[in-house]
Amino acid sequence: MTKLPVAAGLALALVAGSAFAADLPHYKGPPLPPPPPMFSWTGLYGGVNIGGAFGNADNQWTRENIHSALGTPIFSGVAWQRQTNLTGVTGGGQVGYNYQFNRWLVVGLEADxxxxxxxxxxSGWGPGGTVSAFPIPGPVFSSAYAGAGTVNSYVDWWGTVRGRVGFTPLMPNLMFYATGGFAYGQVNTNFNYGSTRGVSGAVFGFFPYNITSGAFGRGTFDNIKYGWTVGGGFEYAPLMFPNWSFKLEYDYVDLGSTTISTFGLGQTALTVVPFGTTTAPFFNSATTRVQNRFHVARVGINYRLNLFSAPAPVLAKY
Known part of the structure; x- marks a missing residue:
């Protein structure tokens, strides 16, 4: 009989304890911080760059011809080749947009x-063939001649519109990319050339003579040229400053070739003792062709706006 009251007391104590515990205040722990958003290259960006250009060691060729002296046709000519290397400093700005398709593939468009x-x-020169002139009685007067010229080429400014395909195989904030597309630029080429000759002797062995000739010409090209470019590089965004990125890039730029053909005018003087001096026009023409292509290595910095990047994941609250 004593067991029943003890069991009843224990049950009453448990019910009372549960009711007391239910009346105690409830404390909720602090919510877990949201995970950091995943790094993404998606978004608009803009920046600046600076670098150096170095030449392609192209052959620049020049052909020069003598046309006539006192109406006598001349079929001689002189030609030479020299290597051209466009070198110098370049710098400017770029804007673009990237879209990251997945963890490792980024596609974009950039203009700079x-x-x-x-x-x-x-500069170059070369010996010419035989020039015949002044067909007066006696031996035909003939002499060899030489031609020379200088070509000065400049790229005053240039730009590109390029596609970019990037890969992030090592880290999400380190992108290796290939790039290529349309190129354009202001090309200025100046061409100066000339031909000279001189010979002396005696007509029939009795009358000393002397022939001197010279003709000079100039041509200029100053206009926008169009072409293509291809290159590649890598871009890195520090995780402490994810909106900033630094890049190192190589580009090959080909703006086509420039061909200049022009005409020069000079004079031939024939002096025969004791008959005096006779002059006549001395004409020449020349054509030169220069390649406008170069390599560029440059460094740059970009600021990414992330206007159209994916938002960070949101944690539901319960």
């Missing part, structure tokens, strides 16, 4: 405009 001091200066 560059100020430049890129130039190449070459």
């Amino acid at each position: 405009i560059q100020a430049a001091n890129i130039q190449s200066n070459t």
Whole structure:
């Protein structure tokens, strides 16, 4: 009989304890901090860059011809080749947009405009063939001649519109990319050339003579040229400053070739003792062709706006 009251007392104590515990205040722990958003290259960006250009060691060729002296046709000519290397400093700005398709693939479009001091200066000369002139009685007067010229080429500014395909195989904030597309630039080429000759002798062995000739010409091209570019590089965004990124890039730029053909005028003087001096026009023409292509290595910095990047994940609250 004593067990029943003890069991009843224990049950009453448990019910009372539960009711007392239910009346105690409830404390909720602090919510877990949201995970940091995943790094993404998606978004608009803009920045600046600076670098150097170096030449492609192209052959620049020049052909020069003598046309006539006192109406006598002349079929001689002189030609030479020299290597051109467009070198100098370049710098400017770029804007673009990237879209990150997945963890490792980024596709974008970039346009840039560059100020430049890129130039190449070459000179050359060559011996010519036999020039016949002044068909007066006696032996035909003939002499060899030489031609020479200088070509100065400049790229005053240039720019590109390029696609970019990037990969992030190592870290999400380190992107290796290939790039290529349309290129354009202001090309200025100046061409100066001349031909000279001189010969002396005696007509029939009795009358000393002397022939001197010279003709000079100049041609200029100053206009926008169009072409293409291809290159690649890498871009890195520090996680402490994820909106900033630094890049190192190489580009090959080909703006086509420039061909200048021009005409020069000079004079031939024939002096025969004791008959005096006779002069006549001395004409020449020349054509030169220069390649406008160069390599560029540059460093740059970008600020990414992330206007259209994906938002960070939101944690539901319960």
